[in-house]
Every structure is written in structure tokens, then in C-alpha cells.
Amino acid sequence: MEEQLRGIAGVLERVPALDGGLTWDGDARSVVVRLVGAVDGASAEVERVKAAVLAVAEGVTVEFESVRYSRVELEQLVDELFQNPDLAGVGGGWDCSANRVLVVVPLGNDDTETLLERVRALDDDRILLRTFTPAHPRWETQATASPDLAVVRQWVERNPEAHARLTETVEHGGDRVVLVVSIPAHEEMVRARSEILPLVRFPELLRFRRWQPSEQETEWTLQWVLGLMRRQEELGLPTHVTSTWPDSESGLIMITLDRVDPAYAAELEARGNGLTVVRPTPENSVSLAVGRAWSHEDRVPAAESPTWVTVEKAQV
Numbered sequence: 001m002e003e004q005l006r007g008i009a010g011v012l013e014r015v016p017a018l019d020g021g022l023t024w025d026g027d028a029r030s031v032v033v034r035l036v037g038a039v040d041g042a043s044a045e046v047e048r049v050k051a052a053v054l055a056v057a058e059g060v061t062v063e064f065e066s067v068r069y070s071r072v073e074l075e076q077l078v079d080e081l082f083q084n085p086d087l088a089g090v091g092g093g094w095d096c097s098a099n100r101v102l103v104v105v106p107l108g109n110d111d112t113e114t115l116l117e118r119v120r121a122l123d124d125d126r127i128l129l130r131t132f133t134p135a136h137p138r139w140e141t142q143a144t145a146s147p148d149l150a151v152v153r154q155w156v157e158r159n160p161e162a163h164a165r166l167t168e169t170v171e172h173g174g175d176r177v178v179l180v181v182s183i184p185a186h187e188e189m190v191r192a193r194s195e196i197l198p199l200v201r202f203p204e205l206l207r208f209r210r211w212q213p214s215e216q217e218t219e220w221t222l223q224w225v226l227g228l229m230r231r232q233e234e235l236g237l238p239t240h241v242t243s244t245w246p247d248s249e250s251g252l253i254m255i256t257l258d259r260v261d262p263a264y265a266a267e268l269e270a271r272g273n274g275l276t277v278v279r280p281t282p283e284n285s286v287s288l289a290v291g292r293a294w295s296h297e298d299r300v301p302a303a304e305s306p307t308w309v310t311v312e313k314a315q316v
Contacts, residue, residue, distance in 0.1 A: 005187060007056030008033065012071075015049055020067035021096040022187065030061040034099065039064040067099040069126055071186075077101050077126055082207060089115055091204030092130070093193050100128040106204050107131050146179035148200040155196050156181075162188040163252065163277070180207045184252055213251050213275050221253045221275045222246060225268075239264045242283045252276065256283040 005024060008031060012019040020034030033053055037046045050064055074094045078101055081087055089111055092102040105115045112131075119129050146152075146168050156164045165182040181196065183189040193208045200206060213221075225244040232240050239261040247254050255268060255278045265278035 004057050004060045005031070008053050008062075009187065011049065011052045011056060016072045017070055018046065018049055019071045020065075020069065020099060021071040021094075021190065023096055023190070024187070029059065030063065031057065032063045032065055032097075034065045034067045034096070036067055036070050039066045069099055071096075074099070074101055074126060077124075081127075086118055087115065089204060090119065091202075091206055093208050094190070095128065096190050098128060101126055102128050102130060104130050104203055106202070146177045146205060147202055148205065149179060151199050152179060152181065152196055152206070155192070155199065159192070162192055164188075164192060178205050178207055180209055182209045184210065184247075186210055217275060218246050218251050218253065221272055224272075225253060225255060225276070237264075241268075247277070254279060256281070258282055 005022075008022060012022065012033070018036045020036050022031055022033045024031045033050075035046050035049060037043045039046055039050065041047060053062060053064075071094070078094050081090070081101065081103065082093075087103075089109070090103050090105050092104040095102045103119050105112060105119065116129070116131070119127065149166070149168070152166060156162070156166060162183050162185075167180045167182065168177050181189075181192055183192055189208055189210050197203045197206065222244065225241060229241050229244070240258045241255055242258050243256045245254055246252070253272065253276045255276055257265065257278060259282050260280075268278055269276050
């Protein structure tokens with residue numbers, strides 16, 4: 001189903017004005033695709049998108065739903081709201097199913113009424129305002145760690161395919177620690193938000209962001225893997241990398257091996273510092289014809305592991 005999801009996401013990325021987001025049920029192999037506009041045949045443009053989605057969704061049940069707002073518009077609103085210092089203290093995020101931005105205000109705090117008034121004053125139909133009562137009282141001393149860090153970290157460990165990164169930032173002069181969950185793939189970010197929020201005590205202290213490595217990080221990591229491919233025969237490695245490429249959506253470096261080797265796959269992913277993903281299905285060995293494209297100015301960094309090799313590229 002992963003291949004079909006990527007195909008559907010690729011179709012929607014080409015029409016951002018119509019893309020209202022998608023959700024899926026892995027067990028039922030079904031996907032709900034939300035499109036801005038009529039999905040009953042009245043819009044020729046929407047019908048073209050529907051046809052393109054169905055063409056890449058073989059074996060998956062697809063349901064189309066008409067929505068008012070695009071994903072891009074709502075994600076932009078999320079950034080505006082949660083980067084607004086006047087709204088510091090609210091939580092929430094984009095709710096794909098509701099086609100709105102969920103804003104959650106905790107009750108029982110000194111600034112509760114102020115925050116409620118400020119959100120209501122925006123008078124924005126794209127916002128769903130909700131309140132909640134924290135299950136535990138707030139801390140009264142200076143915060144040094146997110147109170148929900150352990151719970152969120154457990155989710156991250158249970159879902160390695162999400163490639164989530166956790167960082168903490170301090171707000172309100174040091175009395176609030178916000179936990180930021182950064183995930184490369186948009187669909188995984190939506191899933192993480194829907195699954196994590198019900199688990200935590202302080203959802204207003206969570207932020208969800210789509211993360212991508214920098215171009216330099218991607219380039220250096222890719223060159224390292226290519227360098228390894230050129231020298232794996234010389235190094236006598238029992239398992240070979242057969243192909244590698246940067247994923248178009250996440251920016252992570254994808255790797256295939258010539259056989260199933262969990263230990264080696266784990267080492268490659270560990271050495272990649274969160275930027276490499278070893279695909280579970282082996283691929284037959286292929287020839288590497290990349291030397292002609294390498295510049296003499298490129299150099300792959302060395303590390304302790306013998307598989308993290310330093311390679312001087314041939315001049316062209």
C-alpha cells in the first residue's frame with residue numbers, strides 16, 4: 001500500500017490548490033482523498049485529478065470527499081497561528097478529516113480567557129476552537145523538560161517508519177517547555193498528530209512540523225552511500241548496497257540491499273544519522289556508473305565504522 005500512497009500523494013502535490021489532504025486505513029486498504037471543489041462530476045478539473053488518483057491506486061479502495069480548504073492553505077494558517085506570540089500557550093494543528101485547523105486552549109490557567117478571546121476575535125471559519133481541562137496541575141517551578149517527553153518518545157520508538165525527530169524549546173521565559181515532533185513525510189505527520197495527541201497530558205505543549213534535511217546534508221549522505229557502493233567489493237562486505245536515491249518527498253536517502261541483512265541495515269541507518277532508510281525488500285545487484293558525474297571537489301566524511309569510508313572521487 002505504501003507505493004499506492006506515494007503515487008496518490010504525488011498526484012495531489014501537482015495540484016496544491018485542489019489538494020485537501022488524504023487519510024488512510026492500512027488494515028482496510030482504503031484511502032479518503034479530499035479535493036477542493038465538487039467531486040460529483042460537476043468539475044472537469046476535479047475529475048481529471050480523480051482519474052489520475054485512480055490510475056495509481058491499484059488494489060486500494062479510494063473515496064473522494066469534497067472540502068472547502070486546501071491543505072496548503074490550512075498548513076499556512078497553522079504556521080501563522082502557532083508562531084504568533086499573542087497565542088503562545090495554545091495547542092492543536094491541522095485536522096485533515098475536519099478540513100479545519102484545530103486550536104486547543106487549556107482551562108484553569110491565568111491566560112485562559114485571554115487566549116479564548118484572542119482566538120475568537122480572529123473570526124476565522126477555518127479554525128475549530130476547543131478547550132480541555134489538564135489531567136494534572138501545572139508545575140510551579142521552572143520547567144526543564146517536556147512533561148510528555150517519555151510518552152511521545154515511546155510512540156516514536158514504536159513507529160520507526162515515521163522517522164520522527166524530537167526537540168524541545170522553552171517558551172514563556174522558561175516556565176514552559178514545548179516538545180516539537182518533526183517528521184519528513186506529510187502523511188506520517190498527520191498520523192502522528194492524530195495518534196499522539198490523545199496520549200499526552202498537555203497537548204497544548206506539542207508542536208508538529210514537517211522536517212526535511214538540508215541540501216548539504218542530503219548531498220553528503222548520498223555521496224557517502226555512493227562511495228560505499230564503489231568500494232564494497234574491495235572491502236569484502238558480505239552484503240552489498242544495490243541502489244540509492246533521495247526520496248522526492250522526505251529528502252531522506254533510500255537504500256536497497258542485495259539480501260535481507262537486519263544487522264547491516266541497522267548499521268547503515270545508524271551511521272546515516274537519521275537521514276538513511278534501508279528498504280525491506282532486497283534488490284538484485286546492479287552496476288554503479290556514477291563515477292563520471294562526480295566532481296574532484298567532493299569528499300565523503302570518514303567515521304569509525306569501516307563501512308563509513310572516505311572516498312576521493314575521480315576527476316572528470
